[in-house]
Each structure stands twice: as C-alpha cells, then as structure tokens.
Amino acid sequence: MSARPPVPxxxxxxxxxxxxxxxxGGADFSGRLAGMGLTKGARxxxxxxxxxxxxxxxxxxxxxxxxxxxxLKILVEETxxxxxx
Numbered sequence: 001m002s003a004r005p006p007v008p009x010x011x012x013x014x015x016x017x018x019x020x021x022x023x024x025g026g027a028d029f030s031g032r033l034a035g036m037g038l039t040k041g042a043r044x045x046x047x048x049x050x051x052x053x054x055x056x057x058x059x060x061x062x063x064x065x066x067x068x069x070x071x072l073k074i075l076v077e078e079t080x081x082x083x084x085x
C-alpha cells in the first residue's frame with residue numbers, strides 16, 4: 001500500500017483531514033507554527049478554504065488562521081474527509 005504524496009495545505013478542501021509531513025520555511029516560520037501546534041506529524045482539519053485569502057485549520061483543538069502563502073509552505077498528507085475526532 002502506497003502513501004499519498006504530500007500536497008500543500010492550501011490545496012485541501014474544507015472538511016479534509018491531514019497529517020503535517022513537512023514545513024518549508026526558515027527557523028522563525030517553523031518556530032511560530034510550532035508555537036501554534038503546527039509541527040511535523042500534527043493531525044489537522046481544514047475548516048475554511050475559499051480559494052482566496054487566509055485558510056482556517058484546526059490542530060490540537062485550536063483554530064489557526066494562516067495566510068495563503070504560509071499554507072503553501074506546509075506539506076500535508078491527506079487522510080480522510082471524515083469529521084475531526
């Protein structure tokens with residue numbers, strides 16, 4: 001069984017769940033995300049992604065708004081479209 005290839009967080013549809021596989025950015029960017037709970041291996045759910053402007057995700061029961069450019073630097077592996085558990 002092969003794993004799905006990682007895609008930018010900005011490409012997930014609302015309701016999709018994923019696991020963070022890679023963060024492409026400098027130490028400041030990665031550190032800021034870590035402070036919000038977005039680290040490699042974190043399970044997230046896409047709450048809002050309308051194609052423009054920020055995206056809204058949930059990680060560790062925290063809602064996080066990210067700019068579209070930031071969401072493009074976070075690579076995730078989609079796991080399902082089921083409600084967040």
